[in-house]
Amino acid sequence: DVKVTQSSRYLVKRTGEKVFLECVQDMDHENMFWYRQDPGLGLRLIYFSYDVKMKEKGDIPEGYSVSREKKERFSLILESASTNQTSMYLCASSPNPFYQPQHFGDGTRLSIL
Amino acid sequence: KQEVTQIPAALSVPEGENLVLNCSFTDSAIYNLQWFRQDPGKGLTSLLLIQSSQREQTSGRLNASLDKSSGRSTLYIAASQPGDSATYLCAVNGNMLTFGGGTRLMVKP
Numbered sequence: 001d002v003k004v005t006q007s008s009r010y011l012v013k014r015t016g017e018k019v020f021l022e023c024v025q026d027m028d029h030e031n032m033f034w035y036r037q038d039p040g041l042g043l044r045l046i047y048f049s050y051d052v053k054m055k056e057k058g059d060i061p062e063g064y065s066v067s068r069e070k071k072e073r074f075s076l077i078l079e080s081a082s083t084n085q086t087s088m089y090l091c092a093s094s095p096n097p098f099y100q101p102q103h104f105g106d107g108t109r110l111s112i113l
Numbered sequence: 114k115q116e117v118t119q120i121p122a123a124l125s126v127p128e129g130e131n132l133v134l135n136c137s138f139t140d141s142a143i144y145n146l147q148w149f150r151q152d153p154g155k156g157l158t159s160l161l162l163i164q165s166s167q168r169e170q171t172s173g174r175l176n177a178s179l180d181k182s183s184g185r186s187t188l189y190i191a192a193s194q195p196g197d198s199a200t201y202l203c204a205v206n207g208n209m210l211t212f213g214g215g216t217r218l219m220v221k222p
Contacts, residue, residue: 004156033210040214042202042212042213042215043202043204043212044212045209045210048209058209059209090156090157092157097144097209098145099145099164101159101162102147102210103159107154107156
């Protein structure tokens with residue numbers, strides 16, 4: 001089975017902090033994704049990566065950056081956390097998103113105080 | 114821009130009923146459509162993926178259909194059980210996944 005692991009289930013940070021969310025997958029997938037999920041807004045794509053050191057903006061990249069130094073690891077970075085970034089963050093991976101499903105981690109619930 | 118709508122937003126049924134969840138989308142230029150299940154406070158579990166060239170996919174008590182020309186998909190759950198209680202999300206894959214708002218299902222014993 002595909003395993004997508006997010007490093008923290010719950011995280012509390014303060015405004016202005018630099019926050020790192022980590023995601024690791026164990027299936028050698030080329031493609032990895034970061035989403036946020038908010039009540040009433042659903043899931044929205046922040047960034048994705050189709051290869052090491054490659055990244056593409058999704059629908060809502062403002063205030064975020066990403067890093068993919070190794071194939072199995074995709075990090076989401078909040079450069080200067082703000083309260084409107086309080087959300088559930090979900091990481092996913094897929095070998096080929098056009099033909100095969102995306103597999104999700106359990107999510108990180110991030111609170112910015 | 115792709116828009117995905119799921120109706121109803123919430124559904125409550127007695128155990129044993131067969132039920133249908135609906136998903137509609139505005140742009141038929143898609144690669145595939147995926148159905149997910151999400152339990153409270155958890156991530157998404159992939160249930161079924163239908164390629165754009167397919168009409169349906171089945172897994173156990175679940176059957177998903179796709180009518181790309183009319184922009185519709187349905188998820189059929191046979192003989193529902195309390196363990197099926199969760200939020201069900203459909204997602205349409207154009208250049209990226211676009212998610213519907215979900216249907217919150219409760220199956221009462």
